[in-house]
Amino acid sequence: MSTPISLIEEALEYLWLTREQGETSLESFRELMSKDDQPVITDDVLEEMEEKALIQRTNGKFEFTAEGDATAAQIIRRHRLAERLFNDVLNVSMEETENIACQLEHILSAEVTKSVCTFLGHPPQCPHGRPIPQGRCCKRYKSQLKPIISSVRQLDLRIPARIAFITPEFHKRYQRLTSLGVTPGTELVLTQRHPSFVIKVGETEIAIDGDIADEIYVKRITNRD
Amino acid sequence: MTHSHDGNHHDLADVKTDRSIALVGNPNVGKSVLFGHLTGSYVTVSNYPGTTVEIARGKYTGQNGFGAGPPKTLIDTPGINNLIPSSEDELVTRNILLKEKPENILQVIDTKNLRRGLLITLQLAEMGVPFAVCLNMLDEAERRGITVDTEHLSRLLGVDVIGTVATRKQGMDQVQKILTTPRKSQYGIQYTDHIEQSIQRISELLPTKKKGTQISARALALMLLAGDESLYDFFREKIADADLKKIRNVVAETEAIYPESLHNIITRIRLDEAQTLLSQVMTSEAVSKETITQKIGRWSMHPFWGLPVLFGVLFLMYQFVGVFGAGTLVDFLEINVFGQYISPWASTAVEWLIPLQFFQDMLVGEYGLLTMALSYSVAIVLPIVGTFFIAFGILEDSGYLPRLAVMVNRIFKMIGLNGKAILPMVLGLGCDTMATLTTRILDSKKERVIVTLLLALGVPCSAQLGVILGMLGGLSFGASVLWAGLVVGVLLLVGYLSSKVVKGRGSDFVLELPPIRRPALGNIFVKTIARIEWYLREAVPLFFIGTFILFVFDKLHILKWIQQAASPVVQGFLGLPVQATDAFLIGFLRRDFGAAGLFDLAKQGMLDPNQVLVSLVAITLFMPCIANLLMIVKERGVKTAVYMSAFILPFALLVSGGLHWLLVWTGITF
Incomplete structure (x- = not known):
């Protein structure tokens, strides 16, 4: 046995x-x-x-049983958080994400899981749209309905968000964005997706390529944090 | 140097002005308007980052009792977002501050974008240069519920700060007043400990005296830390090589400490500081009401409504430039002014003054410098580019142009370009020669080459377009669609292929969209005048050179020879009458004459509808006019020009010949 x-x-x-x-x-x-x-x-x-x-x-x-339910929930939670992290944030392919998530679900410690969850802003759903069982950290942030960290591409229109981080493929790109005031910590609003992405930072409107919209990660602003 | 530039208009090292004032600020903050008010002269104001690459200088004497002292040079610098240069414009402006030692700097800020302006203010403070701040566009800020406490900001910074609305001349007296009291700001920023230590170490290595600049050692050290390679050139003769090496080491060591680039860290610390300042002086209340101009701005970029706006704008522009400029004005100038007066007078005068037949031909003959080059460049092209400049100026000042780029970005991405490339392409519908020159606004060499090629290949200029549309009018609608489809298809295909062939990476599409504004007619007027001057200076000589080359060809009977050599191709491969050869050849000098030659043939009944279509495709894709070719040589170099010609000539024949044989084979007639 x-x-x-x-x-x-x-x-x-x-x-x-x-x-x-x-x-x-x-x-x-x-x-x-x-x-x-x-x-x-x-x-x-x-x-x-x-x-x-x-x-x-x-x-x-x-x-x-109650214990089985709790244990299973933790596994599912680790798996789906890992999916979010690798697929959304690190842009790893879904196939590879699945491989990694299947391994991580067994080894992530409670503390790391909590950090990942917090980093992602306590997302309620995995990339496939299935619910992520809540951890204790999430319950404190119960007001969240949507994943907090997302790229500008995924951001809803006209919803204010704060830039969390930018992952530029080219250094020059970052410099250009920075000089226009697009820096982590700044508030932005996505005003349109088609025919080009347009973001508004302060009173500055900036049109950007889709691949740049993928590289700017934002956190939805909730009750003025 | 991080920047290699093919032009030579940025060479500022030799400019020495002891008493000068520099206008500095972000793009589209109204610097040039202010410049115009202060100097009385004017320079191109543009909504498009990159158009004001050339620097305007004017004489400032002071008006309304502010004229004490000798006149000073006022410098209108290119728009910048940061004084750590990452673009050519920023490099130019930084160099002016570095090398020209202006005795006063006026920073112009768009009040509603105060944070971005303060990023520059903080750098000016750090540089230890005397300056004053002008918060412009107060009206726009007010409409958005933004108010700034200028006095408080002035106290915090320790320099004069005033509010203005330059377009309405509000606050101009105050501007003149603060120009008399430049002060250095004591406002300092504390960076991280590591950066502060490195600043200290680098400052010690910089020359204390004779450093050739008024910029503080601290600011210079920060520029070096931020990775400003262009500064090393400046220091090369002022610092020993060993010390330069030490500086590079300090920079490298500091870079190694941080996971991201120092440029970003330094800029971020400054922006945070700007935010701190902002929170003390700015209040904004939410204004829910969207103004009408904001609505127009939104519609003009709407995935659906943007299209009718786009077509509406193009239609109006065509009416103004194509119908009024290329039609009414050209007819008047060419037929009445030149045809009845200038050309006959010139002929008589020349024949009387110069008895030699050869020189007579050169000046007033078939390819005469006066009869052809002058009448062409003044009677035909000038009204077209003139009306085009007016239309373009309105589009520019209204803020529509960048929105046009937003509309077409995705299509242009397919051919290795980005939305910005629409600007020279639209300009090309006015005059390809001029459009080739404006490819300078594109960020990468790759884009400039592709756009130059597409302009030369398939963008008909308005002179030509008028005749082409006239001929298409005589054909069926289907033929017009086929012509347009074929030309657009060719442009997309060649664009796509050249994006694969031409080496290098296209540039990012990161474009600031200034608000939609009602253009001020005064601005448009002076701007158009400035551009016409520029056209006369840059393009007109090319028409003269081109005409002269044709004249020489004609005298040496090379034209006859080319005609004979080309006719079998025209007759056999394109299935056109031999007379069409003339039209194609003339088309090289004057694209519209080429088209007009075909028009005559069609009128005489020598072309059936199929032949009209084939010849129109051929002449659209055919070689650009000689002035355009010379412009390509000037901007892109001889080699590229030769390659392009070697491609365009057979390619145009291939496509139009292909169309001919396809029509023969399928038996389709129009």
């Missing part, structure tokens, strides 16, 4: 996903896992999980 922790965590993750789809049968759970080419979870493993008081099984159906 010594199933590796990572396998149990994988099983918890998929049980959560199954439940998220409104299913409670172990059959659906196994289907979902095989669809993603995940290792087969034997009955032995499930039994061990039951012994560890993570889940309960009745008539081919499963249910989380």
Whole structure:
């Protein structure tokens, strides 16, 4: 009886996903896992999980215990936060993001998870639009409905935001933006996306390319922080 | 040097003015308008960063009792966003401050963009130069609910600060008053400890006396730390090589401490300081009401409504330049003034004064300098570019041009350019020669080459466009669409291919959009005059040289020879009558004459509709006029001009020949 922790965590993750789809049968759970080419979870493993008081099984159906639910939520949370970080902020491809997220979900410490969550502004959803289980840090910021850090491209029109950071591909680009007053800490408003992105910084309107809009990260301004 | 520049109008090292005042400020803050008021003369005011690269100097004597002392030189410097130069304009302005030692500096700030202005103010304070600040465009700021406590700002900075509305001449007396009391600001910024230590170390290495500039050592040290390579050139003769090396080491060591560039860190600290100042002197209340000009500004960039605005503007411009300028005015000047008076008079006078046939031909013959070059450049091109300058000036001062760039940016990105390139292209519809000169506003060499090529290849100038449209009018609508589609298609294709072939990276599209403003007619007028002067100086000589070359060709019978050599191609490959050869050849000198030659042939019934279409495509894509070619040589160099010609000539034949054979093969007739 010594199933590796990572396998149990994988099983918890998929049980959560199954439940998220409104299913409670172990059959659906196994289907979902095989669809993603995940290792087969034997009955032995499930039994061990039951012994560890993570889940309960009745008539081919499963249910989380309170502890199992909390543990699974943390795994899902780490996975989806990692997705946000790599895909949104670091522009890593979704495929590669998935690979990394699958590894990170097992190893991120509570403290790092909290930092990532705070850095991203306690996002409520993963890039696929599924909910990210809230951590304690998020509950303090419950008023947030949308991810706080996003690129200018993703920003809603006419919503004031503060520049968090700029990741320019070219140094000259940064200098130009800086001299126009586009610097971290400055407030901006996106006024249009088409036919070109136009941002307003103070009373200065500036038209920028889409790829520059991707490089300016902003934080939505809420109750005047 | 970080900047290599092919022109020579930035060479300021030799300019010495002991008593001068420099106007300094961000782009579009009204410097040039102020300059005009103070000097009585005028310089191009532009909404477009880059157009005022040339510096205007005027004599300032002082008016209304402020005229004590000898006259001073007033310098209108190019707009800048930072005194750590990252553009040519910024380098020029920085160099004026560095080398010319103006005894007074007037910083002009757009009040509603005070923070950006203060970034420069803080640098002027740091430089230890005497200056005063003029908060301009108070009216626009007021309409947006922004008020600035100028007195408080003046106390904080320790220099004079006043508010003005330059376009309405408000506050001009005060401007003159503060020009008499320049002061140095004691306002200082504390940087991070590491940076402060490095400033100290570098300052010690800088020469204390004879440093050749009035700028403080602290400011110089900060410029060097921010990575201003151009300064090393300035210091080369003033500091020993060993010390320069030490300075470079200090810069490198400091750079190594920080994860991002020092330029950014220093600018950010300054902007933070500007923000601190701002919060003490500026109050803004939210003004929810959008003004009508703001609405127009928004519509003109709207993904849908922007298009009707765009077409409306182009239509009005065509009516003014193409119909009124190229039609009414040209007819009047060419037929009445030149045809009836000047040319006959000139012929008579020359024949009487110079009995030699050769010189008579040179001056008043078929390719005569007076009959052809003068009448062409004055009777035909001048009214067209004149009306075009007026229209362009209105567009420029209204703030529409950058919005036009916003509309077309994505299309231009496909051909390796960005929205800014629309400016020379639109200008090309007026005169390609002039447009080639204005490719200077583009940021990279790659863009300049591509736009020059596209202008030469397929942008018909208004002289030509008038005749082409006249001929298309006689054809079916389908033929016109085919012509336009083919020309636009060729431009896109060649643009796309050349963006792959021409080396280098295009430039970023980061464009400030000044607010939509109602242009002041006075400004447009003086600006147009200044530009016409410029046209007479820069372009007209090229028409004379071009005419002279043709004259020589004609005398040596080279023209005849070319005609004979080209006719098989024209007849066989393009399927046109042999007389069309003349039209193409003349088209090299005068694009509209080429088109007009074809027009005559068509009128005489020598061209069927298909032939008209083929010949129009050929003449549109054909070689630019000789003045344009000379301008390409001047701006891009002989080699590039030769390459371009070697491409355009066969390519134009290939496309029009291809069209001919396609029409023959498919049996389509128009």
